[in-house]
Amino acid sequence: MRVIELNKSVTESNDLDAKNLRDELTKAKVCLINLMSSPGSGKTTLLKRTITDLKDKIRFGVVEADIASDVDAIAIEENGAKSIQVHTDGMCHMDAGMTRRGVFELGIEDIDIAVLENVGNLICPAEFDTGAHVNVMILSIPEGDDKPLKYPLMFSMVDALVVTKYDTKSFFNFDEDKCYEAVKKLNPNVRIFPVSAKTGEGMNEWEEYLLGLKKDM
Amino acid sequence: MRVIELNKSVTESNDLDAKNLRDELTKAKVCLINLMSSPGSGKTTLLKRTITDLKDKIRFGVVEADIASDVDAIAIEENGAKSIQVHTDGMCHMDAGMTRRGVFELGIEDIDIAVLENVGNLICPAEFDTGAHVNVMILSIPEGDDKPLKYPLMFSMVDALVVTKYDTKSFFNFDEDKCYEAVKKLNPNVRIFPVSAKTGEGMNEWEEYLLGLKKDM
Numbered sequence: 001m002r003v004i005e006l007n008k009s010v011t012e013s014n015d016l017d018a019k020n021l022r023d024e025l026t027k028a029k030v031c032l033i034n035l036m037s038s039p040g041s042g043k044t045t046l047l048k049r050t051i052t053d054l055k056d057k058i059r060f061g062v063v064e065a066d067i068a069s070d071v072d073a074i075a076i077e078e079n080g081a082k083s084i085q086v087h088t089d090g091m092c093h094m095d096a097g098m099t100r101r102g103v104f105e106l107g108i109e110d111i112d113i114a115v116l117e118n119v120g121n122l123i124c125p126a127e128f129d130t131g132a133h134v135n136v137m138i139l140s141i142p143e144g145d146d147k148p149l150k151y152p153l154m155f156s157m158v159d160a161l162v163v164t165k166y167d168t169k170s171f172f173n174f175d176e177d178k179c180y181e182a183v184k185k186l187n188p189n190v191r192i193f194p195v196s197a198k199t200g201e202g203m204n205e206w207e208e209y210l211l212g213l214k215k216d217m
Numbered sequence: 218m219r220v221i222e223l224n225k226s227v228t229e230s231n232d233l234d235a236k237n238l239r240d241e242l243t244k245a246k247v248c249l250i251n252l253m254s255s256p257g258s259g260k261t262t263l264l265k266r267t268i269t270d271l272k273d274k275i276r277f278g279v280v281e282a283d284i285a286s287d288v289d290a291i292a293i294e295e296n297g298a299k300s301i302q303v304h305t306d307g308m309c310h311m312d313a314g315m316t317r318r319g320v321f322e323l324g325i326e327d328i329d330i331a332v333l334e335n336v337g338n339l340i341c342p343a344e345f346d347t348g349a350h351v352n353v354m355i356l357s358i359p360e361g362d363d364k365p366l367k368y369p370l371m372f373s374m375v376d377a378l379v380v381t382k383y384d385t386k387s388f389f390n391f392d393e394d395k396c397y398e399a400v401k402k403l404n405p406n407v408r409i410f411p412v413s414a415k416t417g418e419g420m421n422e423w424e425e426y427l428l429g430l431k432k433d434m
Contacts, residue, residue, distance in 0.1 A: 038255045038256045038257060038337070038360075039255045039339050039360055039364060039367065039368065040255060040357075040359065040360025040361045040364060066367055067340055067367070067368065067370070068366070068367060068368070068369050068370075069366045069367050069369075071363060071366055071367070090340065090344060090370070091340075092309050092338065092340040092341050119340065120255070120339065120340075120367070121309065121338050121339075121340055121341075122256050122337065122338075123284055123307065123308075123309040123336065123337075123338055124309050124338075124341070127307060140257075140359065142257065142357065142359035142360075142382065142385070143255075143256055143257025143359075144257045146288060147256060147257060149285070149286040149288055150256065150283055150284070150285060150286050150288070150337070151256065151284065151285070152285050152286075153284070153285075153307070165359065168359070168385075168388055168389075171385055171388050172385075
């Protein structure tokens with residue numbers, strides 16, 4: 001078994017756009033969270049429960065990025081937060097320019113936390129600074145405990161990791177110790193929140209974290 | 218809730234490379250399968266079981282594409298098929314040139330079916346013809362039944378859909394009728410194989426399909 005290294009071509013010049021967006025949002029006291037995960041990890045379910053639980057404490061706005069469909073934005077609006085759907089026309093990530101457009105079309109005057117629900121994918125989104133203040137990754141239990149080995153960049157660059165579908169742990173051979181140890185090796189300062197949006201387990205700690213983010217702006 | 222359409226930039230000129238690779242492999246009587254899915258959908262687990270079950274009938278070779286790690290290639294070799302790991306250095310897909318390099322470094326003289334385990338991602342891999350004869354997508358039950366709405370291109374372009382982790386169906390609200398109906402609407406001729414590599418349910422039909430592919434070369 002051998003390993004072949006292939007080359008990539010990357011577009012740059014995004015970093016300044018990202019910094020500018022972050023600075024503007026800071027001035028407006030709006031915290032922007034970049035939420036990243038695989039497809040089907042439970043991003044929208046987590047968001048819906050979080051918005052409902054915190055509805056008297058945090059005014060959320062959600063930018064839903066997808067290559068197609070608007071099912072997520074509709075689901076979010078049904079939970080009482082304002083949202084906007086962004087179609088990336090096949091692109092696998094959001095950059096700072098695209099994020100800026102989403103956030104300002106959404107409107108920031110009446111929100112505390114803007115959540116960018118990035119395209120479902122563990123690769124491309126990790127490579128672009130969106131301008132977010134905080135990067136959060138979701139890993140769902142059914143995806144398996146080996147993901148930190150396979151997507152090291154994503155796990156290295158996030159501030160918090162939310163481990164979702166925690167109620168299904170008994171069904172899958174998910175070794176928490178092994179997984180979290182690999183994550184901490186890549187990223188010693190990451191906060192880890194195991195949660196079940198279904199049973200509510202762990203939601204308190206995650207929501208306290210979000211209240212802290214609002215407070216710090 | 219509004220929808221914003223953003224633009225993409227795409228690289229082309231891959232189609233001829235793909236056609237040439239496909240023709241060469243056809244002459245060599247090697248069927249190339251491009252296997253695509255989200256991270257954690259159970260691609261490697263399905264492959265391991267398939268290789269073991271069919272070890273006296275099909276000689277498999279596996280090209281494992283990943284942005285990092287070689288855990289999958291090692292797992293495949295332990296099951297008796299030859300394999301090679303390709304690192305894409307952050308790129309989210311395999312194109313025909315990369316696939317050619319992987320397949321010929323693997324060596325095709327002693328295999329019937331070459332499997333390209335594409336990068337775990339439902340977006341970029343659907344946009345590039347790898348040169349494969351057959352495109353197969355894996356959707357795992359925990360990812361949810363709404364994925365055809367969100368990743369229509371992927372579901373439209375595959376010849377077969379393998380629905381994995383079928384033994385966990387009782388745990389998730391996965392509406393098979395709704396899901397398969399959406400898939401068939403995008404892709405009327407797709408073959409759908411619900412399987413559990415753990416319990417063996419459905420594996421026979423999937424393996425008969427592979428035997429048919431070998432026979433047709």
